[in-house]
Structures are given as structure tokens and as C-alpha cells.
Amino acid sequence: MNRNPTLLLAVHGTRDPRGTAVAHSLALRVAELARVPTRLAFADVLAPTVGDVAADSPGPLVVVPAFLAAGYHVRADIPEQLARAGRADAVITPALGDHPAVRDVAVRRLRRAGYRPGDAVVLGCAGTSDTRAMGDLERAADALAARLGSPVHLGFVATCGPTVADRVTELRARGHRRVAVASWLLAPGLFQRRLAACGADVVADPLCPDAAVAHAVAARYHGAAIPQPV
Numbered sequence: 356m357n358r359n360p361t362l363l364l365a366v367h368g369t370r371d372p373r374g375t376a377v378a379h380s381l382a383l384r385v386a387e388l389a390r391v392p393t394r395l396a397f398a399d400v401l402a403p404t405v406g407d408v409a410a411d412s413p414g415p416l417v418v419v420p421a422f423l424a425a426g427y428h429v430r431a432d433i434p435e436q437l438a439r440a441g442r443a444d445a446v447i448t449p450a451l452g453d454h455p456a457v458r459d460v461a462v463r464r465l466r467r468a469g470y471r472p473g474d475a476v477v478l479g480c481a482g483t484s485d486t487r488a489m490g491d492l493e494r495a496a497d498a499l500a501a502r503l504g505s506p507v508h509l510g511f512v513a514t515c516g517p518t519v520a521d522r523v524t525e526l527r528a529r530g531h532r533r534v535a536v537a538s539w540l541l542a543p544g545l546f547q548r549r550l551a552a553c554g555a556d557v558v559a560d561p562l563c564p565d566a567a568v569a570h571a572v573a574a575r576y577h578g579a580a581i582p583q584p585v
Contacts, residue, residue, distance in 0.1 A: 368400030
């Protein structure tokens with residue numbers, strides 16, 4: 356009998372069927388890589404919820420939040436859902452945004468979209484009102500800047516400002532002839548469509564599907580302080 360803890364992949368959820376398909380595809384790839392029981396759950400919008408799946412998953416449980424910053428869902432919502440499900444014992448790993456493989460995907464996507472050295476760069480994020488999560492996003496922008504060798508500016512599609520479109524306008528007003536947007540989103544959906552409509556010369560695709568994201572999830576699982584079965 357397989358005694359490995361179950362990996363619960365917690366994603367945000369979207370009404371866009373393409374985004375949902377990406378989530379299911381990611382979970383399948385993670386299961387292949389991690390070689391452990393893997394279940395998909397949604398923190399918001401869709402079912403089954405994190406709480407539903409956690410309550411129905413006997414034995415040790417490791418929750419990997421497929422989020423790029425540790426905002427409300429990672430710090431409050433997911434732990435609360437687990438507690439209500441009677442699974443306060445579950446191990447929750449860090450979010451994915453500071454994993455080097457995930458940051459490398461953002462750079463590859465940007466270059467594939469047509470980024471040229473010298474372009475002004477905006478990192479297009481979902482946005483957050485959590486100051487700690489904002490710090491995560493600022494560190495992600497700094498990490499991308501180090502990889503590209505030029506500044507990376509934050510822009511948001513929801514919750515806070517400046518918007519990605521406003522940032523693009525600002526950079527053009529500063530004299531930049533071309534502006535490229537790196538997507539700091541995991542899947543297609545409303546937020547990615549907002550990036551596409553921001554007026555930039557280049558807009559990268561979301562990070563999934565990319566095998567490196569699945570590898571990052573598996574690494575989070577295997578790096579967790581997993582309770583040993585009795």
C-alpha cells in the first residue's frame with residue numbers, strides 16, 4: 356500500500372474552461388513527476404474546494420498552493436478551509452513564486468513572445484492588498500530584472516495599481532519606444548486577457564502549461580516537512 360502523503364494541488368479556479376483545463380493538466384503532470392497520490396482542489400470560484408478534497412483525503416496531506424505570491428488565499432483562506440475540514444494537521448508548502456524554475460519560465464515566455472534587449476519590461480501581476488504578498492511580487496520583479504539585465508516594473512490587472520495599461524502608458528511617456536509585458540499569471544483567463552489588451556508591443560503567455568511549473572510543485576512537495584507515517 357502506498358503510504359506517501361497525498362499531494363493536494365490548490366489552485367485559484369477560473370470560469371475560463373481553458374484555465375480549468377490547464378489546472379487539470381498540471382495536476383496530472385505533477386502526479387507523474389512526484390509519483391505520489393495527487394488531487395486537485397480549488398481555493399475559489401470552482402469545486403471541489405480545498406476543504407472538500409482535504410476532508411476526503413485520509414492520511415497525511417501536503418498542500419502545495421499554486422499561487423505566485425503568498426497573499427490572502429495562501430496565508431488565510433487555504434488554512435481556514437483546512438481547519439474547517441478537520442485537517443489542520445496538513446502541511447502547507449510555500450507558494451511557487453520564488454522558485455527559480457518558475458521565474459525562468461516567465462523569462463522564456465517573454466523572450467518567446469518577442470522581447471528584445473532594450474525593451475522596457477512590465478511584470479503583469481494579478482495584484483494584492485497584502486503587503487507581504489506585495490513584497491513577493493517585488494522580489495519576483497527584481498529576480499526577472501537580474502535575468503534580463505534591465506529594470507522590471509510591476510503592473511497589476513486587479514486589486515491595486517498601477518494597472519498594467521497605465522504602466523505601459525507611463526513607460527512610453529518616458530520615451531521607451533517598445534514595452535514588453537511578462538505574464539506573472541499561471542493560466543489563461545480574464546486576467547491574461549487584460550494583459551493582452553494593455554497596449555504593449557509584446558505580451559507573454561501565462562506560465563502554464565510548462566513542465567518546469569510541474570517540477571516546481573513536485574519540488575515543493577518533496578521539500579516539505581512531511582510527518583512520517585506511524
